[in-house]
Amino acid sequence: MAAQAPQPRDTLSGLLAELWRDKLQPSRSGAGRETLSGRFIHGALFLIATLSAFVTVGIVLVLIFETIEFFRIIPFGDFFGSTEWSALFAEGQFGVWALVWGTVLIAVMALAVAVPLGLLAAIFLSEYAAPRLRAVLKPLLEILAGVPTVVYGYFALLTVSPIIRSIFGEDVGIYNALAAGVVLGIMIIPMVSSLSEDALNAVPRSLREGSYALGATRFETAVRVVLPAAFSGVVASIILAASRAVGETMIVTIAAGGNPQFLVDPLEAVQTMTAMIVQLSLGDTPTTSVEFKVLFAVAMTLFVMTLAMNVFAQWVVRRFREEYE
Amino acid sequence: MSFTTRGTAPAFRPRLALRRLFSSTFLLGCFIAICVGVVLLGALVIEVVVDGGSVPFAPPSAASLPDGMGWLAWAFPIAVLTPFLLPRLAHRRSELAPPAFAALCVLSALPAAIFGHLIYVGFEDAYYVKTGGHIFDLLSEATAWQTFRIVLVGLLLPGGLLAVAWRGARRLRSPSLVWPAVILAAWGFYLFLEPGFLSSPPSQSPDRIGIFPALVGTLYMMTITAAAAFPLGIGAAIYLEEYARRNWFSRFIQVNIANLAGVPSIVYGLLGLQLFVRVLEFDRSVLAGALTMALLVMPIIIVSAQESLRAVPPSMREAAYAVGATRWQVIRHHVLPYAFGGMLTGNILAMSRAIGETAPLIAMGALTFIAFLPDTPTDDFTVLPIQIFNWVTRPQSAFHEVAASTILILLLILLLMNSAAIIMRHRSRTEW
Incomplete structure (x- = not known):
C-alpha cells in the first residue's frame, strides 16, 4: 500500500492545529482555509494587535504605582485640597490646582483663538470653496499641525511675546500665558477645522437643497442648516482640540514661564502640568524623592483629564449624531 | 460668457488673457504657497539673515562658495527651476517639439541667471543692514528695494517646496517639477549655513556650534x-x-x-x-x-x-x-x-x-x-x-x-x- 500522508492528529503540529481549530476559525464567510503556517501568522498578528492594550495597561500601571507611593508621603488632601505649589522648595507644597488652573487658562485662550478661526475655515472649505481650492487649502492647513511643537515654542517666545510686550507695555514679562495660549491656538486650528469640515461634509446635499429651495441664502444655509446638522462632529472636534491643548508640552514650557499660581491675568507667567513635568525632569531628581513621585501624580491627573475628554468626545459623536439617509 | 462671434478671428482681449493667466493652476498654487510661506518660514529666514551678525550665518559668498562666485548661489537654482516653470505658464510644453523645448529652456535660463544675480546682490545688501535685530525694524529702516529682495529670497524656498505639496494635492501624475524644487530647496538651505554647521559637534560658544x-x-x-x-x-x-x-x-x-x-x-x-x-x-x-x-x-x-x-x-x-x-x-x-x-x-x-x-x-x-x-x-x-x-x-x-x-x-x-x-x-x- 502506498505510503499515506499522516493523519493530522499523528503529528505534533497536527495536534496543535486541531487544538486551535475552534479558536482560529475564519471570521468571514467565504474566507479561505488556513494552513498551519497561516494559523501561526494569525496567532502572531493577534499578539501584535493586543500589544496596544498592553501599552495602555503599561501607562496606567506606571502612573498608578508611583502615584500610590506619592500619596503615602503626601496626603491626598494636600494634593487636591490646596492651591499652593512649591515642589522644589524644602517643605514644598503640592496643591495641584495651581497647575490645573494654569493648564485650563492656557487651553481656554488657545480655544478662543482656534475655535472661531477653525470653524470659519471649516465652513469656508466645506460650503464656499471650489473643490480645486479646497484640495489645495486643506493640506496647507494641515501643515500647521505637522510643525514640531518646539518650533511653535520658538515663535511664541521670540516673535509673539515681543509683540505682546510692545502692545501691553514693558512691564509685561517675556514669559506670559497669552503668548503661549495664542500660539497654542494656532497649532490646534487644523484639529478644529479638519474634523469639523469632515462633519460638515457628511451632511447630505438634500438638506442644503431644501434650504435653498425655501429661499435661504448660502450663509443662512451654512449657519442654520448645515452647522446644526453637523453639531455633534463639530463639538467633538472642539473637545479633541481642547484635549490636545491640555496635553501640549513644549510651547507652554518655553513660553509660559514657570510660575504655578492661581492667576486670572493672562499677561502673567503661569505653569501648566506638562511644563511642571518637564521642569522636574530637567533637574536631576533622585528617583526616591517626593519630587520624582509627584511627577507621576501630576501626570496621572493629566492622563485622566485628557482621557475623560477623549471619551466624552466619542460619546458626543455617538449620542448626538444625526442620522441621514 | 463668451463674446466671441462664430466665424471671426478671436481678437486679443487683455482682460481675458489676464484672467486666463491667473486661473492657470500653477499661478494659483504659487500664490497660495507663497502666502503660507510668508507665515511659516519667511519670518524665520529673515531673522536668520538679519540677526546673523555673529559668525554662524554669513552671506552665501562667504559661506560655501569661493570668492567672486557668490552670485552662483542664487543664479544656479533659478536657472535650474525656470525652464520647468516657463513652459508650464505657457501651457505649451506638450505641444512643442523637443528642439524647440530645449531652446526655450536655454533662453529662459539666461534671464533667470541675471535675475538670480540681482537677488543675490540685494541679499548681500540686506545682510549688512544692522538694525538691532527685529524684523519690523528691518522693514522700516531698509529701503523698499532691499525689502523686496529680502522677501523674495525668503520666499524662494518655501514657495518651491509648497508648490510640490500643491502638485500632490492636485493629483498630477508627472512629478517633473518636484525634483528641481527639491534640488533648489536643498541648495538654498546649504548656502544659509556656515561651513561646519552641519558637521561640527555642539559647543558652549555659539560661533563654533554645530549640529x-x-x-x-x-x-x-x-x-x-x-x-x-x-x-x-x-x-x-x-x-x-x-x-x-x-x-x-x-x-x-x-x-x-x-x-x-x-x-x-x-x-x-x-x-x-x-x-x-x-x-x-x-x-x-x-x-x-x-x-x-x-x-x-x-x-x-x-x-x-x-x-x-x-x-x-x-x-x-x-x-x-x-x-x-x-x-x-x-x-x-x-x-x-x-x-x-x-x-x-x-x-x-x-x-x-x-x-x-x-x-x-x-x-x-x-x-x-x-x-x-x-x-x-x-x-x-x-x-x-x-x-x-x-x-x-x-x-x-x-x-x-x-x-x-x-x-x-x-x-x-x-x-x-x-x-x-x-x-x-x-x-x-x-x-x-
Whole structure:
C-alpha cells in the first residue's frame, strides 16, 4: 500500500492545529482555509494587535504605582485640597490646582483663538470653496499641525511675546500665558477645522437643497442648516482640540514661564502640568524623592483629564449624531 | 460668457488673457504657497539673515562658495527651476517639439541667471543692514528695494517646496517639477549655513556650534523607531481588518487605539522612563528613546494602515479566495500590494511626527550635553528638537540664531518627508 500522508492528529503540529481549530476559525464567510503556517501568522498578528492594550495597561500601571507611593508621603488632601505649589522648595507644597488652573487658562485662550478661526475655515472649505481650492487649502492647513511643537515654542517666545510686550507695555514679562495660549491656538486650528469640515461634509446635499429651495441664502444655509446638522462632529472636534491643548508640552514650557499660581491675568507667567513635568525632569531628581513621585501624580491627573475628554468626545459623536439617509 | 462671434478671428482681449493667466493652476498654487510661506518660514529666514551678525550665518559668498562666485548661489537654482516653470505658464510644453523645448529652456535660463544675480546682490545688501535685530525694524529702516529682495529670497524656498505639496494635492501624475524644487530647496538651505554647521559637534560658544551629533542621533533614532513601529503597527492593522471578528474584543482594541492616540506625548515619556530606562535598564540610550517613540506613533500607523486596507475592495479578496488561495496568500499577494502605498504614506507621516517630538525625550532625561556620536544603540544621544529646545531656553540671542537655523534644517527634513508622502499617496492611488 502506498505510503499515506499522516493523519493530522499523528503529528505534533497536527495536534496543535486541531487544538486551535475552534479558536482560529475564519471570521468571514467565504474566507479561505488556513494552513498551519497561516494559523501561526494569525496567532502572531493577534499578539501584535493586543500589544496596544498592553501599552495602555503599561501607562496606567506606571502612573498608578508611583502615584500610590506619592500619596503615602503626601496626603491626598494636600494634593487636591490646596492651591499652593512649591515642589522644589524644602517643605514644598503640592496643591495641584495651581497647575490645573494654569493648564485650563492656557487651553481656554488657545480655544478662543482656534475655535472661531477653525470653524470659519471649516465652513469656508466645506460650503464656499471650489473643490480645486479646497484640495489645495486643506493640506496647507494641515501643515500647521505637522510643525514640531518646539518650533511653535520658538515663535511664541521670540516673535509673539515681543509683540505682546510692545502692545501691553514693558512691564509685561517675556514669559506670559497669552503668548503661549495664542500660539497654542494656532497649532490646534487644523484639529478644529479638519474634523469639523469632515462633519460638515457628511451632511447630505438634500438638506442644503431644501434650504435653498425655501429661499435661504448660502450663509443662512451654512449657519442654520448645515452647522446644526453637523453639531455633534463639530463639538467633538472642539473637545479633541481642547484635549490636545491640555496635553501640549513644549510651547507652554518655553513660553509660559514657570510660575504655578492661581492667576486670572493672562499677561502673567503661569505653569501648566506638562511644563511642571518637564521642569522636574530637567533637574536631576533622585528617583526616591517626593519630587520624582509627584511627577507621576501630576501626570496621572493629566492622563485622566485628557482621557475623560477623549471619551466624552466619542460619546458626543455617538449620542448626538444625526442620522441621514 | 463668451463674446466671441462664430466665424471671426478671436481678437486679443487683455482682460481675458489676464484672467486666463491667473486661473492657470500653477499661478494659483504659487500664490497660495507663497502666502503660507510668508507665515511659516519667511519670518524665520529673515531673522536668520538679519540677526546673523555673529559668525554662524554669513552671506552665501562667504559661506560655501569661493570668492567672486557668490552670485552662483542664487543664479544656479533659478536657472535650474525656470525652464520647468516657463513652459508650464505657457501651457505649451506638450505641444512643442523637443528642439524647440530645449531652446526655450536655454533662453529662459539666461534671464533667470541675471535675475538670480540681482537677488543675490540685494541679499548681500540686506545682510549688512544692522538694525538691532527685529524684523519690523528691518522693514522700516531698509529701503523698499532691499525689502523686496529680502522677501523674495525668503520666499524662494518655501514657495518651491509648497508648490510640490500643491502638485500632490492636485493629483498630477508627472512629478517633473518636484525634483528641481527639491534640488533648489536643498541648495538654498546649504548656502544659509556656515561651513561646519552641519558637521561640527555642539559647543558652549555659539560661533563654533554645530549640529552633527543631533543630526546623526535623529537619523539613528528614526531608523530604530521605524524598524520597531512599522511591523507592529501594520501587523495590528492587518489583524484588525482581515482577521478579527466583529466582537467585543476587536471593538475594545479599536477604542483603545483611539484613546492611545489622544494620550499626551509627555505621558509616553514617563512610560519610557520607567519601562525602558529603569526596568529594562536601557539607560538614556538611543534604543530607549526610539522604542518610546515607536509606542507613541503606533496608533497613527495602525489607523492609517487600517484605512488603506479598507480601501481595497472585497471583490479583490473574493476573487483570490475563489481560485483557492489561503487567507494569508490572499493578504500577502493581493491585499498588501494594493494597500502598500497608503501604508507607506501613513508611516512617513508618523515618522514626521516622531522626528519633531521633544517632550517624551525630555521626560526620559535625554537633555544632556552630547558632543560625540552614538555608536551602538545603547549609547547616549541627542536629537534636533532637543538641541532647539536647549538653545531657545538660553538667554543669549546668539543661541536663538543657532536655534533658528536648526529649525530650518528640521523643517527642511519634515517638508521633504511630507512631500514624499503626498507624492506617494497620489501615485499609489487607484480608483476601483
